[in-house]
Amino acid sequence: MADRLNIGSPLSFCILFRTFAARIEILFMRTVRPKKNLGQHFLTDLSIAKRIADTVDTCPDIPILEIGPGMGVLTQFLVTKNREVRAVEIDRESVAFLHENYPQLRDKIIGEDFLRMDLSTIFGGHTFVLTGNYPYDISSQIFFKMLEYRQFIPCCTGMIQREVAQRIAASPGNKLNGILSILIQAWYNVEYLFTVDENVFDPPPKVKSAVIRMTRNNVTDLGCDEVLFKRLVKAVFNQRRKMLRVSLRQIFNQTKPSAAFYAQDVMTKRPEQLGVAQFVALTNIVAEELQRLGYNR
Numbered sequence: 001m002a003d004r005l006n007i008g009s010p011l012s013f014c015i016l017f018r019t020f021a022a023r024i025e026i027l028f029m030r031t032v033r034p035k036k037n038l039g040q041h042f043l044t045d046l047s048i049a050k051r052i053a054d055t056v057d058t059c060p061d062i063p064i065l066e067i068g069p070g071m072g073v074l075t076q077f078l079v080t081k082n083r084e085v086r087a088v089e090i091d092r093e094s095v096a097f098l099h100e101n102y103p104q105l106r107d108k109i110i111g112e113d114f115l116r117m118d119l120s121t122i123f124g125g126h127t128f129v130l131t132g133n134y135p136y137d138i139s140s141q142i143f144f145k146m147l148e149y150r151q152f153i154p155c156c157t158g159m160i161q162r163e164v165a166q167r168i169a170a171s172p173g174n175k176l177n178g179i180l181s182i183l184i185q186a187w188y189n190v191e192y193l194f195t196v197d198e199n200v201f202d203p204p205p206k207v208k209s210a211v212i213r214m215t216r217n218n219v220t221d222l223g224c225d226e227v228l229f230k231r232l233v234k235a236v237f238n239q240r241r242k243m244l245r246v247s248l249r250q251i252f253n254q255t256k257p258s259a260a261f262y263a264q265d266v267m268t269k270r271p272e273q274l275g276v277a278q279f280v281a282l283t284n285i286v287a288e289e290l291q292r293l294g295y296n297r
Contacts (some may be wrong), residue, residue: 043200043201053077065119066132067114067130067134068089069087086110086123095111115138128153132158136164140180147183150187155216158212161210168185185276186229193213228287228290237272245267
């Protein structure tokens with residue numbers, strides 16, 4: 001076939017040699033042992049690493065904060081973007097490796113727990129892009145942290161477990177639509193970019209991965225009580241198989257809403273059927289009923 005790689009051609013040989021050399025280089029440079037307790041799975045495919053790094057180009061001209069750089073497979077492409085790059089790495093062995101192999105980042109590698117950091121001080125109060133090959137076991141917590149500091153993070157990209165990516169990108173009516181979907185889509189436009197197979201990691205994870213990009217939308221005010229909105233979304237999805245007229249009872253505790261409240265059409269739906277706008281409307285309905293009952297949230 002015309003489009004099949006011709007091993008005998010000089011160009012094809014060059015491509016194969018470069019791919020082989022890159023993999024050999026990774027094997028020989030590996031001095032960091034992947035740690036299961038940190039959820040480390042080191043990406044070994046440089047072409048995929050470059051594709052992930054290039055996702056930050058949606059938000060040019062602002063600094064980049066990489067989470068969990070490990071041995072720098074993604075970092076090596078980020079530092080070519082001609083803008084400031086900082087990295088947060090909790091693994092001391094990885095920090096030592098990065099100091100040795102990326103001396104230009106020596107003062108920009110933060111050896112702390114990302115989930116405990118004050119992100120408003122990272123770049124002196126300026127906005128930045130968040131990216132990384134995120135530890136799968138804390139990816140949801142990372143994105144909740146992103147939401148807390150959304151005024152500083154206009155764009156977030158990176159690689160996570162495929163199922164989590166599918167949940168974040170899920171639309172109303174999809175069985176994967178859930179807490180992450182609603183809370184993130186309330187503030188960000190979500191793009192599921194591409195899937196990554198297990199065999200390009202060391203060690204290989206048991207699940208497929210995916211690369212996503214989240215870009216801040218134009219919403220500055222949800223149009224409802226944000227605290228109640230989050231509480232309501234979490235409450236009803238924790239009983240996702242039940243209709244809203246049942247799962248909403250926990251919001252009111254022992255107080256009983258009116259019959260008219262439960263007679264509204266939305267009460268016969270299940271939470272996965274609703275999108276952000278419908279949850280905003282539902283939050284306002286619940287807020288009005290709480291106020292009528294004299295309930296102090």
